[in-house]
Amino acid sequence: MKPNKSKQVWLVTCWEFMHFFKWKQELISKLIMIAIAAIVYFWQVVKHDDITIYQIALTSQNVVLQNAGQFTFEYVDNTSLSAFELLQQEESKYDAVIAMGSNNPSEQQQLILTVNDKQSWHSSLNTEVLNQYRQSIAQQLNLQPNQLALLQTPVAITQQYADQAIKSEDDVSDTIAIVMIVLMAVGIFTSFGQLFASITGEKQQRVTEQLYSCISAQSWIDGKILGQLLHAIKAMVTAGITGLLGYAFMSVVINDQSIDLTMIDWSFIPWLFIFSLLGIYISTAFIAAVAAAIDDPNHSAKTSMMLLPLVPVALVFMTMDDASGWAMSMLSFLPLTSFVAMPVKMSLIDVPLWHTLLSLLLGIALAAWLRSGAARMFKMGMTMYGKEPSVGMMFKWMIKEPK
Structure with missing residues (x-):
């Protein structure tokens, strides 16, 4: 050119x-x-540097949860107040309330989580509660930790192709x-x-x-x-x-x-x-x-x-x-x-x-x-x-x- x-x-x-x-x-x-x-x-920096601790109230003695991570659980012996009233008290220190939905052993167990509004940490709380609940059921059934882990682990399916490309x-x-x-x-x-x-x-x-x-x-x-x-x-x-x-x-x-x-x-x-x-x-x-x-x-x-x-x-x-x-x-x-x-x-x-x-x-x-x-x-x-x-x-x- x-x-x-x-x-x-x-x-x-x-x-x-x-x-x-x-x-x-x-x-x-x-x-x-x-x-x-x-x-x-x-957002990522703040999330890692500022960890908020959430107070969770338990209104049923049948719900036994241990403190873990950013969640602390405390049993509240106050049957005169509903979960909403417990959260909305002026002196309330709780961020959420967990109650037992049904005490009948023959029925499927149900936990009711009551919160003020929708927050991103609710999914983490649900995961933590479910994990501890599974461990509690495993102890009642005399299951070893490795047996529980085996039950919770899905089967791994590896797909192979005749065409190696x-x-x-x-x-x-x-x-x-x-x-x-x-x-x-x-x-x-x-x-x-x-x-x-x-x-x-x-x-x-x-x-x-x-x-x-x-x-x-x-x-x-x-x-x-x-x-x-x-x-x-x-x-x-x-x-x-x-x-x-x-x-x-x-x-x-x-x-x-x-x-x-x-x-x-x-x-x-x-x-x-x-x-x-x-x-x-x-x-x-x-x-x-x-x-x-x-x-x-x-x-x-x-x-x-x-x-x-x-x-x-x-x-x-x-x-x-x-x-x-x-x-x-x-x-x-x-x-x-x-x-x-x-x-x-x-x-x-x-x-x-x-x-x-x-x-x-x-x-x-x-x-x-x-x-x-x-x-x-x-x-x-x-x-x-x-x-x-x-x-x-x-x-x-x-x-x-x-x-």
Whole structure:
């Protein structure tokens, strides 16, 4: 690429990216993400440093509980007051009241927990009471601790596959694959919306036609593709970080649990990034070529053609249940679908390295051909007014520039 041409491409890339980049919106969104991350961090620190002790009143002698962790249990011999009255007394020191629901040994035992309002520590209290109640019943039945543990331990079912390439369910493979498909759809939708508005608007205002005298169609389309590629990657990264922050918020603040990121295969991230770049490039080139052929965006039937890059996403989603099947294997090598199919397949089963490299090379070859074909369609489409080219004519332009 000549230096002059590279400067032109970079100029168009920067213009295309900054045209849709809003500093105020980006700053607000990033501040919100930082605020959520700060809430998760400080909530976790406060939870570990400040342990509240809760006083629990027991109104039945049949309920025997030992102090444990942040809970202290005390028997209250006051039958004249109900559980609600016991809690709502001005001098009450209790946070909860536990009573026996039924004293009939032939009936299922029931414990009634009365509290003032809903709090996150109630689930921990329920777990502690159930554990101690099980131990009490085990002592009455003369069960040893190991026998009780054996009864409480569910049977472990290990699923084996004749196909050794399939990854175990412990890898949360399905979740990773679905997340990848969603992120890819986010990138494609971002390119679709912005390119549709950009190219159709420029065509109606005849902006591109005036610039053809100083910038070639290839440089213009290269800059537009790269600019939208940066936007799509930004949208995918933002969506991924937002999802992680949402997961962290639900785990730490809502469920009072620690953050577990063991489900993420960090060695797979580089492959995901490479195929995402390739897929967004192919999709953006196709969308730009079709958008250039649209004369009236409000009535054109070709607008629906710009959504065709979402077809590979839908096909992979429908066939991902059989990652070793012929359908997924074909989609993972077909250049039009490999940018979605291959990374999804890699997240579900072990794929030979040469399969991955071959799929990547085929995709790069398609991207190179689409780059030149999109430039030809862009050049012809942006100079046609009043009449849109037919689909057959568009394919001819993709293959060879008319004389």
